[in-house]
Amino acid sequence: MKIAEITAYLEGIAPLSSQESYDNSGLIVGQPNTEITNALISLDCTEIIVDEAIARGCNLIIAHHPIVFKGLKKFNGSNYVERTIIKAIENKIAIYAIHTNLDNSKQGVNYKIGKLLGINKPHILAPKKNNLIKLITYCPNDYTESIKASLFEGNAGEIGDYSECSFSHQGIGTFKANEDANPFVGDKGEQHRENETRIEVVLNSHIVKKVIKNLLAAHPYESVAYDLIPLANIHLDEGAGMYGELEVAMDEVDFLNKIKSIFNCGIIRHTALRNKSIKKVAWCGGAGSFLLNQAKGIGADIFITGDFKYHEFFDAENQLIIADIGHFESEQFTIEHLGYLLRKKFRTFAPCLTENNTNPVKYF
Known part of the structure; x- marks a missing residue:
């Protein structure tokens, strides 16, 4: 399995677009097409975590907190951030962070x-605002259910605890195909009237590309009409x-x-x-x-x-x-939770959970 397969799944749960502006989630070190030997999950990525990954044969570290929050201008090992990055690169270990995007996820x-x-x-x-889009499209009546199925497959129409939510109503669409067109119905050069269904669904802005791709693949028309309307509604799931x-x-x-x-x-x-x-x-x-x-x-x-x-x-x-x-205390179970999610999705993949406590705060 490649790193990209793991990160695609994690970003389906916690999209990078939902991270806060100050954050640096995502693949920090490494290449998406690298084959995974195993993954080590931790709250922080420090030198001791890289050492553990080496010892346990893991070439991917999945950490909650990004090791890099701001730009690095030098790599001479003058602080723990530089030393961690240098050691990871020298040992061909990738580092992936899933931070505020996981904090903002309903499964996080x-x-x-x-x-x-x-x-x-x-x-x-504190639900996020301005993250929802309404998609409106039109299709021949006989294609209504197959078009809706394609939208739902892309995770459109999810509202709270409900999925496959949509609204439909019928009307008459008109169009005239020119000489270069290849119309699905109607004749070139003549206005055609078609009994059509208007379909409306709500979706998260980060899945727009996937949903539109599904729509275009399923739709019978050569040119597909659709509207994307930003909504002011709060996103109850993020x-x-x-x-x-x-x-x-x-x-x-x-x-x-x-x-x-x-x-x-x-x-x-x-x-x-x-x-x-x-x-x-x-x-x-x-x-x-x-x-x-x-x-x-x-x-x-x-x-x-x-x-x-x-x-x-x-x-x-x-x-x-x-x-x-305490910060560490409140987030410590993130390690276990990420391990559970990955094992549930990839049945033959057993990521390692760190055996090191990275909490920098001690109590006397």
Whole structure:
């Protein structure tokens, strides 16, 4: 199997177009057509991870955090980033990062956290905007179902927990073929009237090319009419953070102890307890302080994340509990989750999960 096969699958779950502007997800080192010996999955890519990949016979590292965030001007080993890249290149090891695009995926980091917390139907806390397109096309009535099937095959028509969503209605289309045309129906030089169906579907902007390719392949007309209309709707399946409700409300202290047990936290930095039970929970793997207002807005009883600064704790204003469990601690299960997704897709492929803890923060 080639690297491109792995990355194509991962980017189907977490499209590169959905990463944040500051991010650097994707293939950082290596060539897409390289045959894979095996892959090592880690949260970070550091020198020790490259050493582990060498020892375990892996020529691909799939890391959550990109080793390169900004441009490198020199490669002389003066810092850990340069040394890691140099060692990977010298040993022909590819490095792939799947960071904020996985954070923003409904199947990503936060989905796994929700499962661990016992929340089965989580919602995106801060859904992305301006990522949806409405596709409108027209076809002869007899081709309606086959055209819709081609669109659905490209993952158009997915809305929330529903797939194959579309709207159709019938009308009459007109066209006149010129002398150079090869019309499917009608005669050259004469206006033709055809009973047609108008089909409408909604799709994510990152799959437009694939969906149009499917449409053109399935459509009988020589020239296919279609419209692509940007939508202002929020994308309920893509965005930062998640929230949901526990099946049974829990005491605050009991829930904090549950968090500590699940995530093996050295400590939990939190705001004052409110003497209220915990029912609605919001969370964000990694650094999620930017989502505090959204967590308050949906009426969360607690917001679980990492990397809160001192003054940001005041912003809770007793409307909820902020529980800072640490950046690494909140994202550690990303490794296991990526391994599960790859094994589920590629039944004969068994990626390695790192045996190294790359958390740079220690507790005394």
